[in-house]
Amino acid sequence: MxxxxxxxxxxxxxxxxxxxxxxxxxxxxxxxxxxxxSDEVLLDSVERATFQYFWQGAEPRSGMARERIHVDGIYPQHDEDVIATGGSGFGIMAILAAMHRGYITHEEGVKRLQQIVDFLQHADRFHGAWPHWLYPDGKVKPFSPKDDGGDIVETAYLVQGLLCARQYLMQGDEQDKRLAKQTDQLWKTVEWNWYQHGQQVLYWHWSPDYGWAMNFPIHGYNECLIAYILAASSPTHAIPASAYHHGWAEDGKIVSPSRHLGYELQLHHQGAAMGGPLFWAHYSYLGLNPHGLRDRYADYWKENVDQTMINYLWCVKNPLHYKGYGSDNWGLTASYSVDGYAAHAPGDKTDLGVISPTAAVSSIVYTPKESLQAIRYWLGDPQMKQKLWGPYGFYDAFSETANWYPQRYLAIDQGPQVVMIENYRSGLLWRLFMSCPEVQQGLKKLGFQFTAMK
Incomplete structure (x- = not known):
């Protein structure tokens, strides 16, 4: 025996x-x-495959991330090569993770980063901010009729990645240091304070043709915390702390405790009854380390863990009786949906029966046991793997209730998977971003307690 x-x-x-x-x-x-x-080999497999979205799948002229890749070949009109600026910020971080893991060589990674930075230097900018979308020639592609200028939130996601790259490269050889300096200049030319529109709040959009017509002041709590952190941290165009406290926190009104499924949210999640879509716990925290991150309004590690557990338990309890929901099949966030695109979240009106794998995978730092259980189920069940897994990792979303399994990807959903898996494994991107002296000063300026990393 x-x-x-x-x-x-x-x-x-x-x-x-x-x-x-x-x-x-x-x-x-x-x-x-x-x-x-093992968990380690499994996560390495998912990280490696998903990274390919930003490597093999990148837009070739810029080296940046395509907004979407449809394996089925069906795109919106003239949309095959549209570049996502925020998604490219996530992609930069994914490239750093790939260099760290040896998926690509250091030289290959630096070459691609140089291509991206050179492109960004000459791409359309609006008071230093990039638009949501770009064409491969660097010209803006309007996101909507009046959204044809700067997008300070997508710019924040991009800059989060650029600062990680700067920190990664600055201790390297002369070529690395030159690229780090070039990257630093991009960060310093973003006019964050312009996007205050003369007020104590950040505005999301500005257009050279329509001015402030979008009229979208950014209040919390949602996915935009990183924009305020970077705006306060800028060494050249900083916003005052009052803009964070008055604008983002709404003079303290952001604090609105509520309890759901045994977990408490400390903050008012904008437009969400039981915590918003899970990308709110991902996008701002790809570089910003939530461990030990606190200010007068919340403990952000606790907020993110509790939001994720509410999301998980909602799927386990499955009050709307959708097919397939359970402890090994969960995750609600913004993604493709059965009818277009939707911000899926717990709640009778926001849960549409659509599971987005990025929700559970990117939550690995908050719920390792629950996230790994979902990954093992989706890849261990041959039928599920056949439906959900493609050349760049998990497809964006699916619905067993609707028998809907599109073979499509979005940059903003693939990027957090790579970055958060790497943060779970090594803390790499958290360590890089939190080592930025400007970020540390900005956090102190806003009254944050945080874990400084070198």
């Missing part, structure tokens, strides 16, 4: 090792023997 157990153990180890060798050699993302893979 002992010999059999020993033999089985050796065989299992051989399967895991051989699977990992195949993974390394042929770039096969996930072997079939998912049950035998």
């Amino acid at each position: 002992k010999k059999k157990l020993y033999a089985c153990g050796i065989l299992g180890l051989m399967l895991i090792c051989s699977a990992y060798v195949v993974l390394k050699k042929n770039n096969i993302a996930v072997p079939d023997q998912v049950a035998e893979l």
Whole structure:
């Protein structure tokens, strides 16, 4: 009996090792023997495959992230090569993770980062801010009829990635240092205070043709915290602390405790009955480390963990009786939906029966057990894997209730998966971003307690 157990153990180890060798050699993302893979190998598989969205799938002229990749080949008109600026910020962070992991060489990564930075230097900008979308020639593609100028939130996501790249490169050789300096100049030319529109709040959009017609002041709590952090941290065009406290926090009205499914939210989540879509716990925290992050309004680690657990338990309890929901099949966030695009979240009106894998995968830092359970189910069940897994990792969204399994990807949903898996494994992007002296000064200016990382 002992010999059999020993033999089985050796065989299992051989399967895991051989699977990992195949993974390394042929770039096969996930072997079939998912049950035998360790958590580390499984997460490495998902991280490696999803990174390819920003590598093999990048827009070739700029090196930046395409807004979307549809494996089915069906795109909105003239949309195949549209570049996502915020998604490209996530992509920059994904490239750094890939360099760290050896998925690409340092030289390959630096070459791509140089291509991106050169493109951004000459792309359309509006008082230093990039638009939501760009064409491959660097010209703005309007996101909507009056949204044809600067987008300070998408710019914040992009700058979050650029600062991580600066910190990664600044200790390298002369070529690395030159690129770090070039990246630093991009950060310093963003006119964050222009986007105050002369008031104590940040405005999301400005257009050279329509001015402030979008009229979208940014109040919390939602996905935009990083915009206020970076705006307060700027060494050249900073906003005052009063804009954060009056604008984002609405003079303290952001604090509005509520309890759901045994967990408490400290803040008022804009337009959300039980916590918003899970990208609110992801986008601002890809570089901004939520561990130990507190100000007079909230403990942000607790807020994010509790929001994620409410999301998870809503799917487990499944009060709307959608097909397939459960402890191994969960995650509501903004993604493609059965009818267009929607911000899925717990609640009778916001849960549409659509699961977005990025919600659970990108929450790995908050709910490792629950996130790994979902990953193992989606990849371990052959039928689910066939429907959900493609050349760049998990497809964007699906609905068992509607029998809907589109083979499509979005940059803003693929990026957080790579970054948060890497943060869970090594803390790399948190360490890089939190090592920025300007960010540390900005956080202190706004009254934050935080974990400084070197």
